[in-house]
Amino acid sequence: MCWNSRSCSSLLEVIDFLEKDQHFREKLHNTDMEDIKQGKLAKELDFVSHHVRTKLDELKRQEVNRLRTLIKAKQDLEGGNDIAVDHQALLKQFEYLNHMNPHTFEVDDLDRLIKSATKDLENYDKERHEEFKRYEMMKEHDRREHLKTLDDEQRKKEEEHYEEMRKKHADHPKVNHPGSQNQLKEVWEEADGLDPEDFDPKTFFNLHDTNGDGFFDEQELEALFTKELEKIYDPTNEEDDMVEMEEERLRMREHVMNEVDSNKDRLVSLDEFLIATKKKEFLEPDSWETLEQNQAYTDEEMREFEEHLAQQEQDLNLKSVDLQKQREELERQQEQLNAQKMELQQAVEHMEKLKSQKVEPPPEQPHLSGWPLFFNQHVQPQGFGLHWR
Template identity: 40%
Template sequence: LEMTPSIKLFLISAFLLISCTHSVPVSKEEKKAESERLPDNVLPDVSYRQYLSEVISAMESDKEFANRLRSMNDSDEMANQLEFASHSVRNRLDEIKRQEVERLNELEKALEDKLALKANPGKASRAKFRFGLQSLDEATIKRAHLDHSNPHTFEIADLQKLINQVTQDIDQVDQAREAEYKRYEMGKEHSRRARLRRIKDKKAREAAEQQMRAERERHRRHERVHQPGSREQLKEAWEKGDRMDRDSFDPKAFFMLHDINGDGHMDVNEIEALFWKELDKVYSKENDTTVDRVERQHEMERMRRAVLMRLDKNKDRMVSWEEFNAWISSQEANKDEEWKTAEESDEDKPFNEEELRQFEEQYNREHPDEGIDNSQQTGP
């Protein structure tokens, strides 16, 4: 399993994928001020989030240890470096783990209460008063983020298990976000067709449908979008985003400018910031009455995935200077095929008609009072 080459980055750079919103790129000063804590949007729903945050903070407090980890490219190598951490850091990690074990033990007691209450609903139990008890299950307690066989000290096995668990959760959250986007798009299409079905007059319905098509066409009339990561796209980001002279484009200076925290890598947020101006071409009030922020965010993620697929050779979900330089020096970087959004692409549609039919059936079961007649399907 390959991960990233620094303490915080190997644990959280990929976590930023789960952020539901992205802000305008921050300055170096703002980013450094936030570097001492786990961002609020990083794995907000996992039960071990506080434990993860404290482990990161403890390890980062040892600068020599941090520098040693920066030279590691493999998570097994990183975990094995734990023996070089200072005595104070090891003691702190031991204490953090003991607190986490206590928390898990408390949860286990709560689960026992919950099961007892379920077996005997009429019996009074403290279980009903415990916070979050309704969602408590054995999987919540038996997380694989630490070594349960050793409850006293934080060892190499604990760091390796934490890395592995985080990686697994990242993948699951990323998949959940894609599924949520699909539901969002199906909901939009369902509403569009439902509005048309409610118009009983044929001419009025045709006029409304024509207006919807016109709005969609207006949205698609925009300036050409460059291929993410191509030399032309990067030069345009240099010119319009960084406000530099286009002819003075310098790959090294560009990379350093966008490596906001100066760690030698562009993480997912820093990569997505490269597309800000590119996305303004598609999502702006000039060609839309309203700007769909959800679709814009999804498109930014598609662009980021496309760039990582080509540049990220060691699959750590970041781009190092070496990877960036190898890419920008290649002939592939000169290719600039026009980028199609998910809405415009025939190959990346979020759903098909069968999926939409199933969505509508479920929606109508959950909202029977709306009385929508699906017998007259109105196509796209």
């Protein structure tokens, strides 16, 4: 899934999936109307979202790796390291920009490539947020639909349980502001096993720059928030949703990038990191509002989403009816074909029978070769009668 000239939306992925995917087509074929109305095909649509999200993750990893390559090439050119930049190899990684200078790369060329790569990464993040919003709205939609199937007493119990789970999830230790001194010191102490009194930003950076390239990329930054996320989310708890945890991680990383990545290349250099540790916000940050304090969608978005689902259900119903008609027509044609085959077989058998009757010799008669001699010797005609000798 790509962006601008390379892009296709999640909606198109879903449409393509519905139209061409054999698995979904079989599910739709074998699901009756009542199951469709009850939303049992929603799980199949969830698979689409999972597929899209997985594809986004993979494309993003590729984009980050390409960005690293570009940053390194730019450093080599700016530093005068006399290292030849393999421009053809770079162009292969950015085929959609082949209109650029095909012979040599200058710093300006690399800047344009870097801006393009960072724009792609921004789009990946934007699409991830949209996918999460749709996930949350679907979850709420399913909850509401489930309540409709319950009687008053069951509905009351379900609502009480829902509120209880919400409160349990919100009851967690204080979350440090991402990228603040307190947050990094906690990593230094609990993850690195070092004395918080000895906290040193430069040493911290080198410890967590896991590939040693002199930058924090997005994955390295996100790894710093694991301890904070563990305060909020536990995979063994009913009230904690791991999809929400990954959205929270993304929010934290975006926030730190916005605060620290001064040249907006989607990487945090050591210099940028050290400058950020000297700011007032690093020492005295605002409190951090977690996801449960920020609903992912508005009431209007939820209304539009449910209208879209209703339209989608109607389309699925029409598809189901159409597929059923096609199935019945195919069965009718198959019956006709079977009847024609039966008639043809009977005709062939009849022709074979007639053919065998025409070529079959007449039944063999008794052998009479001695009777004429006997007749001449013993019987002679006399007048109008026969006289035996």
